[in-house]
Amino acid sequence: MDKAKLQSFCLTFPGTTHDYQVDWQADRYHVGGKMFAMMGGDAERKPIITLKCDPAHAEELRETYQGIVPGYYMNKTHWNSIFFDSDLSNDLIENLILHSYQLVFEKLTKKVQNQINPK
Template sequence: MEVSELKAWCAGHPGAKFDYQKDWNAERYLVGGKMFAMFGHDKSGTPILSVKCEPHRADMLREEYEDIKPGYYMNKTHWNSLALNGSLPDAIFKECITHSYELVFKGLTKKLQNEVTGQ
């Protein structure tokens, strides 16, 4: 899947906002001011997408897919980094982005959730 398609998928979630973290040289997507996806590179220069993930699910994905690693420069329990130049199926990227968005959204206050959904 093309990176531009993944970014469009991120941006398509309700209330998603884009920003650029200059210090990390990374493009981020946030909801309610909290990050749910980050496009960057690991120490070897491999392009990666880092997403939040429920810990048990994160472990299962890492075991199943060689191109999914503990979050690079993130909390290794709650974040995964997916290689963008690997062999992951398109559906995995979309599922992981949506799962991350939902986890972050659920962690927002009810007030912020209502602002995001327009209620």
């Protein structure tokens, strides 16, 4: 998994903003002011991307893939962390990023959604 490609992919979604959280040494990606992805490291500074996920799907992913664990430093029910050195396909990771973005976008008010994605 290439960090630069993931960063570029995250920025392709409408309304996405990026910031860097110095205290966490993490790149964060938001839509409507709400975070949907964070790239940083775990306690051993092992590179990870943390994504929001439907709770039932999150558990299924953790049971299926070794490289997916409960969200590091996040709510373990709603967030997963994926290790950069895992053998997951780029397609799977991109689909999980899209899923995270959609979950966050859907929780925004209709007004904010329409400002981001006018009809």
